[in-house]
Amino acid sequence: MVITQERQKVTAKDFKSEQKSTWCPGCGDFGIQSALQTALINAGIAPWQVLLVSGIGCGSKLPDYINANGYMTLHGRGTTIACGAHLANPKLVTISIGGDGDSLGMGISHAVHNMRRNMDIVQIIENNEVYGLTKGQYSPTSKRGFRTTTSPEGAIEFAVNPLAIGLAAGATFIGRGYSGEPKFTADIIQQALEHKGYALVEVLQTCPSYNKLQNTDWYKAQSYKVLEENPNYNCQDPLQAFELALKDDGRYPMGILYKNDNRPTYIEQVPAYKESQTPIIERSLKIEADFFANLKNAYV
């Protein structure tokens, strides 16, 4: 995001909430919350400067458990609500956060459209490849053959590929982290926060209740850091990024997969913000008499 507010000195204490978490022990959401909090602290963004908009689902409860501005909304619609908030008050550092069902099932069209608009927000997708809060159904990112209550003989669909979709839709920042590596993930989120334009951050996560196979050991074996495997990887090159996103070897590349700093953001091009960057909510609602008379005259 283009961060226009003054950076603050913040610590973990500032984000500490009295609210008791309802996540299962061992849930990947704890790691994601910690990564997000670290990213905000490192970026110098205070609880009152950020707006965490979530949908509905386990991961979407995150704003309830952190002391920061938030808005827990509707399943699948968090991103579009976040964009409305951003356009009305671009001063707020706006983050849309939700699970894989939320963001890539119901919410996929909003995600795609706001990527192509290059809306200046961060979207975090908490991806555990299963529906948790509704108790274990397969999700848009579940692997083929994944057995759940709604796919008892195994899911027969291909999983959504968020990275490839992000590239195709025009996201200007695409990163992937993992709940088991909060520090690594915090760094990606921080870079997403500092990125001008739409930043998609997928965070792989464990679900100890409904996706038992994909536990910490499994992710350790199945994932790798792009720059560790290929120090020459150029994240500015969309073709390399596509190759990585489409590589079908069953392993998850992690890190910053794509970054494009050359596209204008949506809000930069909005007529109401061309002359003044003052958020519309801070402008006077007064209408000058002459201007009002002109509006009326158009109908005479």
Next chain:
Amino acid sequence: MTQKKRISIKIAGAQGQGAGSGGQGLSKVLKRAGYHVFGVFDFMSLIKGGHSFYQISFSDQTIHANTEKFHILLCFDPQNTEETVADIETLNEGGLFFVDDAVVLKPEITVAIEKVGAKLCPIPMIRLGTEIGGNRIMGNTVGLGAIVGSLKIPFDFLDEVVQQNFAKKSKEIAASNSAVAKAGYDYGLSNFGDSFKFEMPNAKKEKTAGNMLINGNEAIAFGSYVGGCRFVSAYPMTPGTSVFEWFTKSNSKLGVVTKHTEDEIAAICMAIGAGQVGARAMTSTSGGGFCLMVEALGLAGMTEVPVVIVNAQRGGPSTGLPTRTEQSDLLFAINASHGEFPRIVLTPGTIEQCYEAGYRAHNLAAKYQTPVIILTDLLLSEQIKDTDPNFYQLPQIELGKVVSPAELDAMEEPYLRYKFTEDGVSPRALYGHPKSVHAPATDEHDETGHITEDATNRNRMMEKRMKKHESALQDIKGPEFFGAENASLTLIIWGSTYGAVREAVEIFNEDEKNKEKINLLHYSEVWPFPLEATNAALKKVKLGVCLEQNYTSQFARLLLSEAGYNVNYKLNKYDGRQFTPEEILVEVKRVFAESLVNSTK
């Protein structure tokens, strides 16, 4: 009051031939020439072809609806034989039928002209358009010129409007259209200047020239803007689109953020996102789009976000009649979304009420922190009427209960977004202040906004939200009568039927043969239901007739459920066409006759 003298003109053509823009232009000419004007465009859901028409009435008094019979018909599409015959049949005896002189008219058309007793007025529309303007499409302007000429209205009024309309394109185009208009005018004046046998109403230029010709959707948009609306997100859907387009067409001047979204769900969600951070936000759509918005409506209700939704109704269900009018979303608007929460539903019936509804909606949304629905319809969205510019004033902007940054600075206790209060409205602080940090949930929440399933809290929170329903009631306008006091029959109506019913009441009461008189009772705001005002009004109603453009008498059902009042008669229309004053009068006479029979039984 003296009898209203009215002259009616119909301009018909295939879609894309310019009947709509021609009608609007002619309305302006007539208004500037000193007449009160009323116009409606009747069109089909297609881009080119088909058959559409623009109806204009002008008078020495304010007109509220078109009647069924016309004095002049300008026809651009005589190739549409069946439709043209039907149009000719709406002409009065002695009415003028203007058509291009190069067209060989089908025998059905000439027979119809004779049968009606209309006068055929062939004019060289395409020839003059091509010869003088260099373009056959300018034939339209020839036709409009011929009408103005045959009515002997000074050419200057026409010229001014033509010049103004085309000035945006270029000086040359404006000049050639002006020349074409003059040729048509001269042709109409010299060939048919003595053919128009109807008595013209008196023109009073000083009375109407400065009036505003604005349609219902423009008035809603304009009203919303002056009411502080600075964020509009929408997805195009007839007839709601033009509210949105009012903002997009000039948004750099207005300072309004507009967003054409990917669908209606995103449209309302973006508006709610903007509303949640403090913008006065709205969206506009029609019934089908409103269906998609329903879940988010509950979000706004639950998290107490001010947002305004314009639902311009059209024929339903599903795609229904996309370019036809209907009033079938009333109970849906009042009940839309699961669960229970307060909302406000405004149902303007006139252009002036559309303007008022625009700013009132934003004020009420802010004051009660809840969604406000403006329920209009195609008929109102497409109609223009000359209205007094002095009516349009800048309203008081009500921000409701807000906590300013300075108040937050001084605040010692923690800020509670959903604090329990007497009237159910919690003071609202915006995000962005160190002391206003909050994270509301669409789950049931406590005063801070945090999720809780506690039963006691649930009761208190439900009661708090629903208290706003009671509080908002004090701001809702009750119904208004028009017509005879002590009337024997009252037409009970809401929304856009006001115009036709008002004309019917005027015509009926002017007729001395009608010993018993009638009136109307119109609701421009329906929810929260104004019960006290309704009870007071209904005491004066002898024979209550509920008239609405739907099948299931939704307003009559609302009267029954909310006021325990059973109307005596229900009149319904659901063919997508507006009620006409004539139709209403037939029904009123029938009801009178039937009630007489019933009372003597």
